[in-house]
Amino acid sequence: MNKRVGKQTIETPSKPRIIATASIVGPKEGEGPLKDYFDIILEDDLNGKDTYEKAESSMMYTAVNEVIKKANFKEENIDYLLAGDLLNQLTSACFAAKDMDIPFIGLFGACSTMTESLAMGSLMIDGGYANHVIAATSSHFSSAERQFRFPLEYGSQRPPTAQWTVTGSGAMLLGREGNFPxxxxxxxxxxxxxxxxxxxxxxxxxxxxxxxxxxxxxxxxxxxxxxxxxxxxxxxxxxxxxxxxxxxxxxxxxxxxxxxxxxxxxxxxxxxxxxxxxxxxxxxxxxxxxxxxxxxxxxxxxxxxxxxxxxxxxxxxxxxxxxxxxxxxxxxxxx
Amino acid sequence: MNKRVGKQTIETPSKPRIIATASIVGPKEGEGPLKDYFDIILEDDLNGKDTYEKAESSMMYTAVNEVIKKANFKEENIDYLLAGDLLNQLTSACFAAKDMDIPFIGLFGACSTMTESLAMGSLMIDGGYANHVIAATSSHFSSAERQFRFPLEYGSQRPPTAQWTVTGSGAMLLGREGNFPxxxxxxxxxxxxxxxxxxxxxxxxxxxxxxxxxxxxxxxxxxxxxxxxxxxxxxxxxxxxxxxxxxxxxxxxxxxxxxxxxxxxxxxxxxxxxxxxxxxxxxxxxxxxxxxxxxxxxxxxxxxxxxxxxxxxxxxxxxxxxxxxxxxxxxxxxx
Incomplete structure (x- = not known):
């Protein structure tokens, strides 16, 4: 069955569902206009860890576990974790996956990784390759800033076009059942x-x-x-x-x-x-x-x-x- | 249709074929025991570029173009390129993909990326999501050495357990037709x-x-x-x-x-x-x-x-x- 539509689009006729989502953000995001929509708002952007990279990874770990819990599932019900992040060699995703007993498919699309993982995950559900998968990604202001730009201690000035890397992680649990999006x-x-x-x-x-x-x-x-x-x-x-x-x-x-x-x-x-x-x-x-x-x-x-x-x-x-x-x-x- | 077999394995009943492959290696690999099996052996591991990272990316670009040529295809016949590499933020794959007019799915599994991309590519063929995809990856001794270990100029001693990063890129073209593996x-x-x-x-x-x-x-x-x-x-x-x-x-x-x-x-x-x-x-x-x-x-x-x-x-x-x-x-x- 050919599921290609036009030049570059894929149809998913079995309608893979997003059964649940989880989001976790840092304190700054928790003071923003969307604060009421996030599941977990951290008071400390180190999340109790000794480095920002470990903090970011722990946020992804938390988001994935939270979405499993929300769907009343267990780790063993998840066939694949599709995840990635901005850190060199996907440090955040790999070390989050290390502590889970779930097969791991690492993806990189820089900040496009949420829809990249959601897209590939929905194909795995639609194709009958998985019953449940999780698509996840994360970023952290402080780990990104010091990796891509300047040491935080410099206190660099930022031009008007500059953006502020979000400290947060989101996870979506996909499956076939229920009346979900x-x-x-x-x-x-x-x-x-x-x-x-x-x-x-x-x-x-x-x-x-x-x-x-x-x-x-x-x-x-x-x-x-x-x-x-x-x-x-x-x-x-x-x-x-x-x-x-x-x-x-x-x-x-x-x-x-x-x-x-x-x-x-x-x-x-x-x-x-x-x-x-x-x-x-x-x-x-x-x-x-x-x-x-x-x-x-x-x-x-x-x-x-x-x-x-x-x-x-x-x-x-x-x-x-x-x-x-x-x-x-x-x-x-x-x- | 459920294509899951056992706990962690997926069957691909439509038998996605590897229609063609291409390989390109550096001079050292070209002096090794498998030299007769490689399609292109470079005389200069910079491949005419001014940095090792650009050289690595150019090798992947060459491998992908070579596999398209071998199959008598054109770029427009390829639905997706699934590729990744070891460099920070997939520098090699992203900049190879930049010069192609093919949708790009970035993957990271460190040195497992060849079978990760081959696996995900074969699911895209099997599921009817694509007619032809290319799975590719690359590495380069000098870009890896200076990113992960020491500046090349140090001439660091290497213990017996150490390994030598291969300078090379491989690409596989997958489809449904023909009597291929x-x-x-x-x-x-x-x-x-x-x-x-x-x-x-x-x-x-x-x-x-x-x-x-x-x-x-x-x-x-x-x-x-x-x-x-x-x-x-x-x-x-x-x-x-x-x-x-x-x-x-x-x-x-x-x-x-x-x-x-x-x-x-x-x-x-x-x-x-x-x-x-x-x-x-x-x-x-x-x-x-x-x-x-x-x-x-x-x-x-x-x-x-x-x-x-x-x-x-x-x-x-x-x-x-x-x-x-x-x-x-x-x-x-x-x-």
Whole structure:
């Protein structure tokens, strides 16, 4: 059976369900406008650990265990964990998986990892390869800042286009049963390089990938933007969101008020000094698992398009003068 | 349709085929015992680039293009590229994908990435989600050495248990057509931590994961080790290979002469001073794509079990005193 739709989109006719989600965030995210939607808000962003990397990994471990608990499952009911993060060699995901007795499929799409893992997980359910899987990702402001930018002790100034890496982890448990939000289509994205090389302007670097994936998804499915109650890009921030709207117009698609960006929503930028907005794998993860999923359960949103967006850079690639390509994967969720 | 077999294994009843493979290696690998099986042997391990990281990425780009050419395809015939590597944030794979017009699914399993990408790719073919995909990975001695260990200029001494990262990239093109070797089963592995923390002894760190995955695969499928003409672990080297044989005996499985390790085979260790053997994502990639695949095509091997093995460490996790967990994914290929 061929489940391909158009050029780049996959249909999942068995409708893999998102049975439960869990989200955990740091103190700053817990003071933001979406605070009521998160399951766990940490008082200490070290989460009792002695390093930020261990703290991030412990957050993912907690999110995965929390989603298992919410669904009244046990670890042994989960066939696969599909997870990844921003740290070198997926330190956060690998060390979270180490303490679980669940087969592990490591994924990397930078901050697009929430929809990458959700997409691949839903294919494993739809194809009959698994009964239950968990898709998860995480990021941490302090582990990302010192890995990609500067030692925290410098107290570097941040330009207006800079974003604030979200401290958080989100996990989604997928299966076939129940009347839960389900995945109808998946559109895996291409790597797009429009020549941006400013590490303090990730929104501009990622916007072309978001545009390409959203436009392709709409062309492949024959849907228009207003089909969706919400189209949510991952972490383009205010700058990238504006570019995305402009570029999509050139493709003939007008995004209206149903278009949000998770990085724009998660902080109150003036008060919280988050400049262009939130970023990091954890950004779309906790907004999708918290705000969007819970509003699907209560009937406010019925059809959403999740489009997590990733900036594909390493400190090595930047030092060597390479640009920052972007990628975006889209997953349509409906109820 | 449920395609799960036993606890951890997946059957692929539509038999996704490996239509073609391509391998590219550096000069040292091109002087090793398997040199006649590689498609391209570089004379210069910088491949005309100005950094080792760019050289590694260019090798993956070449391997992917070569496999497309060998199958008489064009880029537009490939639905997805599933790829990953050892470099921080998959620098090699992301920048190779940037120059292709193919949707990209980034994977990370350290040196287990060849079978991780082959496994996930075969599910995409089997499930009807794709008509053709490419699974690829790469590693480079000099990019790995300076990222994980010491600056090359130090000329560090290497203990007998140390391994030599293979400079190479392998790509497999999967589809449904033709009388080619096909995938029958996939067993995705768990992360195993047996307390090893010596970065110069990866074989010991990864062996428990190889043992766990091989034993689980055999239990799930009801096969015995002698079902296979070849069982090939990825890069355990001489040290890890010996441990794997010993530990599997405790599970009741005796591996005989049909058991090889790609890292053990690729170099002539005394002459080439490669100590315990080859390692890196590229190690099992080029041995699987070269030596094993070509010997399946000529009828020497009919049933093989590929078990690439990964050590899940980052320099950060090591500096922070964490152990080195391992992971292994198994793919059964038959003709």
């Amino acid at each position: 389900y995945i109808s289509y998946v559109t895996m994205g291409k790597v797009k390089d429009y020549g941006v090389n400013d590490v303090n302007n990730m929104g501009e670097a990622m916007a072309p990938a978001a545009v390409d994936t959203i436009a392709q998804h709409l062309r492949d499915t024959g849907r228009t933007p207003d089909y969706y109650d919400i189209i949510a890009t991952g972490d383009l921030g205010k700058v990238g969101k504006r570019i995305t709207k402009e570029l999509l117009l050139e493709h003939g698609f007008e995004l209206k008020d149903n278009y949000i960006d998770c990085g724009d929503e998660i902080f109150e930028h003036e008060r919280q000094k988050t400049n262009s907005g939130g970023s990091g794998c954890g950004c779309s993860a906790v907004v999708d698992c918290g705000y969007i999923y819970k509003n699907m359960l209560n009937g406010k949103f019925k059809r959403v398009l999740l489009v997590s967006t990733g900036a594909l850079l390493s400190s090595t690639s930047c030092f060597q003068g390479l640009n920052i390509p972007g990628i975006a994967h889209a997953v349509a969720v409906e109820i | 096909y995938i029958s089963y996939v067993t995705m592995g768990k992360v195993k931590d047996y307390g090893v923390n010596d970065v110069n002894n990866m074989g010991e760190a990864m062996a428990p994961a190889a043992v766990d995955t091989i034993a689980q695969h055999l239990r799930d499928t009801g096969r015995t080790p002698d079902y296979y003409d070849i069982i090939a672990t990825g890069d355990l080297g001489k040290v890890g290979k010996r441990i794997t044989k010993e530990l599997l005996l405790e599970h009741g499985f005796e591996l005989k002469d049909n058991y090889i390790d790609c890292g053990d085979e690729i170099f002539e260790h005394e002459r080439q001073k490669t100590n315990s053997g080859g390692s890196g994502c590229g190690c099992s990639a080029v041995v699987d794509c070269g030596y094993i695949y070509k010997n399946m095509l000529n009828g020497k091997f009919k049933r093989v079990l590929l078990v690439s093995t990964g050590a899940l460490l980052s320099s950060t996790s090591c500096f922070q005193g964490l152990n080195i967990p391992g992971i292994a994914h198994a793919v059964a290929v038959e003709i």
